[in-house]
Amino acid sequence: MEILAQHVADIPGAAISIAGCRHHFPVLRQLVNGKPLVYLDNAATSQKPQVVIDAMMRYYEEENSNIHRGVHTLSERATTAYEKVREKVAGFLHAASPREIIFVRGTTEAINLVAHSFSRRGILQGDEVLITAMEHHSNIVPWQMVCEEKGARLRVVPITDSGELMLDELEPLLTSKTRILAVTHVSNALGTINPIKDIVSRAHRRGIPVLVDGAQAVPHMPVDVQDLDADFYAFSAHKMFGPTGVGVLYGKAALLESLPPYQGGGDMIRSVTFEKTTYAELPHKFEAGTPNIGGGIGLGAAIDYLQKLDMTAVAAHEHDLLQYATEHVSRIPGLTIIGTAREKAGVLAFVMEGIHPHDIGTILDSEGIAIRTGHHCAQPVMARFRVPATARASFAFYNTKEEIDALVRGLARVKEVLG
Amino acid sequence: MSQIHELYQQIILDHNKAPRNFRAMADATRTVEGYNPLCGDHYTVYVKLDGETIADISFQGAGCAISKASASVMSQLLKGKSREEAERLYGTFHDLVTGKMDPEGRLEQLGKLAAFAGVSEFPARVKCASLAWHTLHSALTSGAAKVTTE
Helix, strand or coil: HHHHHHHHHHHHCCCCHHHHHHHHCCCCCCCCCEEEECCEEECCCCCCCHHHHHHHHHHHHHHHCCCCCCCCCHHCCCCCCCHHHHHHHHHHHHHCCHHHHHEEEEHHEEEEEEEHHHHHHHCCCCCEEECCCCCHHHHHHHHHHHHHHHHCCEEEEECCCCHHHHHHHHHHHHCCCCCCCCEECCCCCCCEEECCCHHHHHHHHHCCCCEEEECCCCCCCCCCCHHHCCCEEEEEEHHCCCCCCCCCECHHHHHHHHHHCCCCCCEEEEEEEECCCCCEEEEEHHHCCCCCCHHHHHHHHHHHHHHCCCCHHHHHHHHHHHHHHHHHHCCCCCEEECCCCCCCEEEEEEEEEECCCHHHHHHHHHHHEEEEEEEEEHHHHHHCCCCCCEEEEECCCCCHHHHHHHHHHHHHHHHCCCC | CCCHHHHHCCCHHHHCCCCCCCCCCCCCCCHHHHECCCCCCEEEEEEEEEEEEEHHHHHEEEEEEHHCCCCCHHHHHHCEEEEHHHHHHHHHHHHCCCCCCCCCHHHHHHHHHHHHHHHHCCCHHHHHHHHHHHHEEEHHHCCCEECCCC
16 A cells, blocks of 8 residues: 555656655654654654655666756756756746746755845945844844844844734834845744735835745745745755755846856856856856755655645645644643744744753653754744743644644653653 | 653752752852753853862753753762862763763762763763763863853
């Protein structure tokens, strides 16, 4: 049956049901500390379906070659396969053109690319960069570095006690000095889904471009960058069931064309002399050096898989899981959920009275349950909620209500051991 | 005994709930902060030296059960010890939690430290157990005011 289920995932166009998808993930079929693995650390990284693993293996076994330069058969096949992924990504994000899809190492590199290139053209002393209080360190530090270098000021949109952006506070922060707004689509630490379309339209009314960190959104809900009207949108393959080391920066073509390159090297040039180099057209202008070709192929397979699964169905299933988990976990005495926004993705962060998150993590692990504990690369969020750290369970479409029952039993065990 | 109970031994649970020498020390001769940025464990260790002897030792801060109990047990063991003995115990503790020492047959020598033998089975928790000890080591050997473990 398992083999049959895997083959279904291989048939082009055949839909995949969420109920039957667990078999596609080899890593989930194992015992950890003698218990069936309950993997609830999807916000850190997701597991990979067999089709993704196979696609990458097939690439290395049958097509491995450098792209964009060879005239030989393998190079042409690799180039075609890699560029086809760019088209898939464009389709998946509803971008206007594959030229607007830049391959990078991940969300972090995408944000660094924009921060670096954008600041070289458009940020001067006295200017302001606007971020929010719920950003991941990767959407704080690159901007801080730019501000420090340029003598610009980093300003922060505050959040409420439930973990929602204070939209009323956003308005006065969008000024004639604001050069760019960088905001997360979904908070990795709180689960909050931000009203990106509304935020973008407020910024655009003042002519301010918006970068959206989509790392926690793309794996869990349909994303349409044109509908959102985002100027830049970044995500990582590894959080969306693809491999590590590859990610995407979407940017509106006109904006990308106006920016200087990020890194110099091979592949990003049209011609080089010692006197002058002219740069390649989009998207290659931003892609110096041999990229992660095998990783890109894996990303393409992950997108194919997600499209057969249907992102609307994924979002609905995860919403059910979150509701079920919130209801059961919040009944545990002494447990407080951190992040209670009205619009939330499948992230359940919490603290337990008198018990440090690290101890929760170790005891759950002894029951085969993987969660994340710590500051989740969002120390300002921890400071805002006055906690040193939280425990965080984060869901993907392959998780089940039975696994949430296991989490609840595990938390009872935590209290038994440490109570 | 299950592995998890090997880790969370009664001594550890007790010291976590009621840490000993858990106070600031105004007249400390050495005050060093220890911080584990990975999990947010954060302690300040206070030492009052009388010549080569640790006349008094205390700590304050917050962290997980393992880190807090370790700091508490350390403060109990080291009061009245010489600087040299403290450094020797630091080495012993380090070997114990990193699995370089088999506690079998050394229970007498280890005393209360034996409660931390289970930590070696949990590599992710070694830093929790050693934080206070690293902080102390720094207090005794260098002028650093802040120690981080990563």
